[in-house]
Amino acid sequence: MLIAQNITKKFGGVTALNKVNMELHPGMVNAIIGENGAGKSTLMKVLSGVYVDYEGAIVYNNEPLKLAGTKDAEAKGIVIIHQELNLVPGLSITENIFLGRERCNAMGILDKKEMARETRTLLEKVKLDAEPGQLVGSLKVGQQQLVEIAKALHTKANVIIMDEPTSAISDKEVDNLFVIINELRSEGKTIVYISHKLKELFTIADRFVVMRDGCSIESGLMADMTQDDLIRKMTGRAVSGTANHTTQTFTEPALRVENISLKGASRVKANVLTDISFTLHKGEIVGLYGLMGAGRTELMETLFGLHPKRASGNIFVNEKAVQIQSPIQAINQGIALVPEDRKAHGLILDQKIKTNISITVLNQLEKWGIVLRNKKETELSKEYIQQLGIKTHSENNVAGNLSGGNQQKIVLAKWLATHPGILLLDEPTRGIDINARFEIYNLMKKLAASGMAILLVSSELPEILTASHRVLVMAEGRLTANIPIAEATESYILKHAIQHNITA
Numbered sequence: 001m002l003i004a005q006n007i008t009k010k011f012g013g014v015t016a017l018n019k020v021n022m023e024l025h026p027g028m029v030n031a032i033i034g035e036n037g038a039g040k041s042t043l044m045k046v047l048s049g050v051y052v053d054y055e056g057a058i059v060y061n062n063e064p065l066k067l068a069g070t071k072d073a074e075a076k077g078i079v080i081i082h083q084e085l086n087l088v089p090g091l092s093i094t095e096n097i098f099l100g101r102e103r104c105n106a107m108g109i110l111d112k113k114e115m116a117r118e119t120r121t122l123l124e125k126v127k128l129d130a131e132p133g134q135l136v137g138s139l140k141v142g143q144q145q146l147v148e149i150a151k152a153l154h155t156k157a158n159v160i161i162m163d164e165p166t167s168a169i170s171d172k173e174v175d176n177l178f179v180i181i182n183e184l185r186s187e188g189k190t191i192v193y194i195s196h197k198l199k200e201l202f203t204i205a206d207r208f209v210v211m212r213d214g215c216s217i218e219s220g221l222m223a224d225m226t227q228d229d230l231i232r233k234m235t236g237r238a239v240s241g242t243a244n245h246t247t248q249t250f251t252e253p254a255l256r257v258e259n260i261s262l263k264g265a266s267r268v269k270a271n272v273l274t275d276i277s278f279t280l281h282k283g284e285i286v287g288l289y290g291l292m293g294a295g296r297t298e299l300m301e302t303l304f305g306l307h308p309k310r311a312s313g314n315i316f317v318n319e320k321a322v323q324i325q326s327p328i329q330a331i332n333q334g335i336a337l338v339p340e341d342r343k344a345h346g347l348i349l350d351q352k353i354k355t356n357i358s359i360t361v362l363n364q365l366e367k368w369g370i371v372l373r374n375k376k377e378t379e380l381s382k383e384y385i386q387q388l389g390i391k392t393h394s395e396n397n398v399a400g401n402l403s404g405g406n407q408q409k410i411v412l413a414k415w416l417a418t419h420p421g422i423l424l425l426d427e428p429t430r431g432i433d434i435n436a437r438f439e440i441y442n443l444m445k446k447l448a449a450s451g452m453a454i455l456l457v458s459s460e461l462p463e464i465l466t467a468s469h470r471v472l473v474m475a476e477g478r479l480t481a482n483i484p485i486a487e488a489t490e491s492y493i494l495k496h497a498i499q500h501n502i503t504a
Helices: 040-047 070-075 093-097 112-125 141-154 171-186 198-204 227-235 296-303 327-332 342-346 353-365 374-388 404-416 434-449 461-467 490-498
Strands: 002-011 014-024 028-033 055-060 063-065 078-081 159-163 190-194 207-212 215-221 253-262 273-281 285-290 311-317 320-322 335-338 422-426 453-457 470-475 478-484
Touching: 002 040, 014 040, 028 040, 028 171, 028 198, 028 227, 040 078, 040 159, 040 190, 070 078, 078 141, 093 112, 093 141, 112 141, 141 171, 171 190, 171 198, 198 227, 207 227, 215 227, 227 434, 253 296, 253 453, 273 296, 273 311, 273 453, 273 478, 285 296, 285 434, 285 461, 285 490, 296 335, 296 422, 296 453, 327 335, 335 404, 342 404, 353 374, 353 404, 374 404, 404 434, 434 453, 434 461, 453 461, 461 490, 470 490, 478 490
Parallel strands: 014 215, 028 190, 028 207, 078 159, 159 190, 285 453, 285 470, 335 422, 422 453
Antiparallel strands: 002 014, 002 055, 055 063, 207 215, 253 273, 253 311, 311 320, 470 478
């Protein structure tokens, strides 16, 4: 259906794509695999008309293709569903699907009835139980993803590019998505699927294309590959992480919480958290697992002082009772939070790397309280760029230009600059490649070995089992289990994540 021939794309002096060759086949799910920074997203933006100046050629349906922009790509049947969904929350589902393609009657008046009818047909096709007039902002992330697919189907797309479509949805929503993808495949659609979840790719993909350092390395059938084979092709080497199997004893408490509760945001909403109590020790990594809606993120935010008016309970840092009514109070107690959504809450994307790293310690870099000492700021940022292995040609590079894994390292760097004793990590490896993932695991273990206490939230059980010394499980806002790592299995953890009536 589509062939990329020697595609080269440069940004200034940096080559993002270097003579990339690729074939995308109809009636198949074509997986694009590679580390963060390998060039996957750049290539997809070339194919979907986001970038129109590049070297090389594209052949689409046996014809040369030169796109003038994204609207031109859509008109020709190529659409991309970005990881950051491209929807307008304040508009209805129908208005989002028809935005820029509105239907009018013979009098030039919007034909709302016809648009709603077509929307209902599309929603049935993507198995979304919602009304056409419902605001997109009221939908869950997984449901919004289905609206994006409905938009793509409305354009009569032949090539549908999905960039990390399962990064923020539940297992049930993933299963539903796979059913829809299988139906699209049976209709002869060309599906391009980008994901860092290799297990997922072996479930859904027919073919693979491996990219590394802006180059296409190899392509073929997924059935001919093993996970280890793909990892070696992605990274140029074997990558491994050692899971914890032996229960370690930690005796010195860093953080102890008693009966933490959090009221719902409205009067009619029940408690989000109820009577959460646990202890986190110095040098310990505790994994916190729960299904969507279990209250994991809300617990992290409460410990960081983000919901003072709705929260209750007692917090002890180094066995001393503390009041945490704001993030600045949490920081002053040596607590740092790496948030779930790094782009929305962890970074200033249009600012330099050094600005992002130094923002938490400006008081240490000031002169006379009014002048920022640029030399000290540069030294600080270079130190963490080197320490964390952030891939960039300069500390003056804009953070938004970096890959997801490197952006996550910047968020870590800005909090490590505060020298915290307690590090709260909320989904720290979401949307990053397997190599960057293990780099973060190894960094966590190094920090824990230095005495830092780490609370790790993750939706992925293999990650919890790989990185943790102990596992806490939540369900429906309650703590349901406290499991030594030697006793932790995926089935045992899931049992407690589903049954909220089990006593921790």
